[in-house]
Amino acid sequence: MDYKPAGFWIRFVATLIDGFIVAIVGLILSYIFQDPPGDIDNSTSANTFTFIYSVVFIIYLTASKYKGTPGKLIVGIQVLSIHHEKIGIGRSIGRFFATILSGIIFYIGFIMAGFTEDKKALHDMICGTRVVYRKK
Template structure:
């Protein structure tokens, strides 16, 4: 079955949703656990949440049966191997670290999705993955 690749804007909004979730939860946790009023910048609870979101949301959920972060799930996207199968935890971890390369030099690794026919980012090419629309039958 041919899977339709997800383009730049839908992937951008999925990342925006993930960032929004992290920001809201970080502010909530920072306000709950802060040592003194106005000390949000130095809140370790917000940092711990962001770290946990990265591990759970980006690495685990992408390799799980959900095949993506909450933003991708909400927008009907999934991360798969080039053959369409679910990625494993090792590939998901590699993809997470490959994000750093995609963000280097003005996010060119992300922007290239808009200009490539196969809609692959730099981290997709490095890890042999694709972001595609979910099959409704799943």
């Protein structure tokens, strides 16, 4: 089965959608965990919960039957192995941490998806994954 690689911009839109979802959850958690209520400056626990939620959200959903986060589902793309198979939790964890590497130097690792032949970002190259359009 041949899959069409997803390029930089569609992946960017998926990331924006995911960021919006995480921000909404973060706002809700900030409101719930404010101590005392109304003290916006004291939201460390909410930030911690938001970070943990983000990590679990990305890692679990990428390794799940959905093969991607809600942003990827909405725009019609998915994360697969280089052999076009669903990735496991270990590879998903590695991919999550490799995305940090992709962003360290001016996001060059992400921008690479716009210039490589098979539309792979640095974290895809490191982890043996690819982001492709879903089959209809």
